[in-house]
Amino acid sequence: MKIGVPKEIKTNENRVALVPAGAEALIAASHSVMMEKGAGEGSGFPDAAYTSVGARIGGDADTVWREADMIMKVKEPIKPEWPRMRKGQVIFTYFHFAADRELTLAHIKSGATCIAYETVELPSRELPLLTPMSEVAGRMAVQEGAKYLEKVYGGRGVLLGGVPGVAPGKVVILGGGVVGINAAKMAAGLGAKVTVLDLSLERLRYLSDVMPANVTLIYSNRHNILEQISTADLVVGAVLIPGAVAPRLIRREDLKTMQPGSVIVDVAIDQGGSVETIRATTHENPTYVVDGIIHYGVANMPGGVPRTSTLALTNATFPYAMQLANKGWKQALKENSALRKGLNIVDGKVTYPAVAEAFALPYTPPDSYLN
Numbered sequence: 001m002k003i004g005v006p007k008e009i010k011t012n013e014n015r016v017a018l019v020p021a022g023a024e025a026l027i028a029a030s031h032s033v034m035m036e037k038g039a040g041e042g043s044g045f046p047d048a049a050y051t052s053v054g055a056r057i058g059g060d061a062d063t064v065w066r067e068a069d070m071i072m073k074v075k076e077p078i079k080p081e082w083p084r085m086r087k088g089q090v091i092f093t094y095f096h097f098a099a100d101r102e103l104t105l106a107h108i109k110s111g112a113t114c115i116a117y118e119t120v121e122l123p124s125r126e127l128p129l130l131t132p133m134s135e136v137a138g139r140m141a142v143q144e145g146a147k148y149l150e151k152v153y154g155g156r157g158v159l160l161g162g163v164p165g166v167a168p169g170k171v172v173i174l175g176g177g178v179v180g181i182n183a184a185k186m187a188a189g190l191g192a193k194v195t196v197l198d199l200s201l202e203r204l205r206y207l208s209d210v211m212p213a214n215v216t217l218i219y220s221n222r223h224n225i226l227e228q229i230s231t232a233d234l235v236v237g238a239v240l241i242p243g244a245v246a247p248r249l250i251r252r253e254d255l256k257t258m259q260p261g262s263v264i265v266d267v268a269i270d271q272g273g274s275v276e277t278i279r280a281t282t283h284e285n286p287t288y289v290v291d292g293i294i295h296y297g298v299a300n301m302p303g304g305v306p307r308t309s310t311l312a313l314t315n316a317t318f319p320y321a322m323q324l325a326n327k328g329w330k331q332a333l334k335e336n337s338a339l340r341k342g343l344n345i346v347d348g349k350v351t352y353p354a355v356a357e358a359f360a361l362p363y364t365p366p367d368s369y370l371n
């Protein structure tokens with residue numbers, strides 16, 4: 001199979017979908033790899049690291065897209081890339097279709113086979129290709145939130161860990177999944193007072209066993225959310241419904257109950273966000289203020305630490321990419337039920353229920369393409 005890896009062009013996105021070790025393994029398995037010139041540089045992998053293992057360097061994105069049977073990316077193709085997609089081409093990346101109708105319709109029109117990292121799902125319901133970036137984003141959420149609490153950024157001027165004689169800051173985390181647990185670990189490690197809210201009593205019981213004493217666990221409902229955010233210094237949106245739009249847990253009017261200068265970091269922004277007033281921002285311009293509350297909505301948070309993120313991501317994605325390359329996408333999906341859940345769009349049809357539901361589009365079961 002001919003595998004192409006274009007350079008990411010989303011603002012300040014420095015990750016790359018394939019590291020030299022992965023390219024070497026694919027080439028050893030009799031596949032060809034073409035990297036766009038400079039694709040790995042943002043993560044610390046120069047072109048020479050790829051050519052030394054047998055990969056070719058394509059001078060521009062058009063060349064890489066034109067020659068590839070399978071495109072490997074990190075972020076969803078954005079508008080300048082849409083004309084490069086073609087019928088029958090496999091695109092393996094993060095898509096987050098349910099949050100973006102225009103993106104979804106463009107991929108339907110292309111006829112490409114779109115396999116989404118974020119909906120690959122094991123029988124245990126774990127999302128193995130979303131987990132590593134959720135771990136990074138959860139940890140970064142507290143790191144970034146702590147920074148924007150500083151007065152120079154318009155924050156309350158609160159040190160999350162406090163000091164002897166001064167109470168620590170309060171961090172409220174909406175959701176106790178992978179993002180939430182990593183955010184809680186970071187915040188608790190700093191010495192903050194941490195509250196995690198979740199709908200699952202089973203999850204809360206698990207967190208009770210593994211979280212330190214400065215983490216309080218509360219069942220999530222409207223009353224409890226309002227009560228907790230009213231005294232929060234930092235709120236982390238960490239809710240996730242796989243492949244679907246995130247539920248809106250904080251409304252515009254709720255901001256008036258919060259402390260001026262407090263910070264919201266909404267990690268759910270990729271799926272539309274859990275805060276009514278959140279919108280996608282960039283690493284260049286990460287925050288804005290609504291009703292005195294600082295909003296951080298960077299949609300590719302892990303892109304800010306690309307060396308760590310690329311290694312963590314490719315550790316998880318590479319085995320699936322190798323299956324797709326070795327077997328072809330139909331056979332690979334037929335044999336791997338987790339990978340089959342990743343099929344979102346193929347041949348102009350939506351094959352993931354939550355995406356079809358988000359835009360009232362017809363749903364086609366993925367199995368209909370695998371017979």
